[in-house]
Amino acid sequence: MEGSRQDEAGGAPQPAASRYLFPRHPGEVNRLDLQHYAFREAMGAHYFAPIQSPERILDVGTGTGQWCVDMKAEFPRALIVGLDLVLGKPVRDGRYNFIRADVTSGLPFPPETFDLVHQRLLRAGIPVDAWPGSVAELVRVTRPGGWVELMEIGKELTPGGPATSELIGCLNRLAALQGLDPDGRVVLGLDHLLTEAGLNRVTSRRIELPVGEWGGRPGSFLASDMRAMFTRLAPAFEARCSVTQPRKVELVRTALSECEELHSCAVFLCAWGRRPEAATR
16 A cells, blocks of 8 residues: 555446436536635644544545645655545645545455544445444554544535525435435434444534635635535436426525525534554453
8 A cells, every 4th residue: 555556547436436426527626625625714624533643544535635635734754545436636645545445345455554534525425324334444444542533514504595495405305315314314423323333532523614705715615615516416406306407596596695694504513533442461
């Protein structure tokens, strides 16, 4: 793993790619980076787990890889691995590797490899019944004394107006059709998943991020993210939810106005826990 960067272009797409809720699009790099920058400004950090001088870090569902880039700046001596089904932005750094893999099919690493395993916003890609096994995989590749951190978005914006609720309802129906998590029960139980996987010192935190210009730069970023996300879902909305393109355009416009008027926030849940040290004889 510490050798040359893996071949990002080779190999057939993983089956899980067909479960991912959002369509592939050239603009996804910009959308996902906006999400990342919004989190960074609102949270004031890239992670919550109390890590100290980690040597190896894994980011599961790395997207564009920007989280890894920023972690490299914070921990320049660490080896950082980004794992996803699709390559994000090219990163030229001998201490960064990209690996193409699917967490639901098992991680391609030996046990007890990483000091921090980070996973964010995979509610749109991991089926409900696959979450316990996927979290167990994250724990398996974490060193004793290391940390696993999860972050996911809830099922609604709050407060939300009628157009916002209709859009989110369509999104949740699409998620249900693909076996994902339409009602947010996985998100609400992130801490329980970590505890059941054998971690201790499990802690959870609720984060509300503004959506709209009223919320400054993070709010502006998330409003742009929301606009792009629902625009790219237009074909699925028409096919699965009977929402025509003109109706979708009107819903997005009205929903963004509602977010400004109501000062709506997207609710995120974060949980982290520590793998116990091996028992001494």
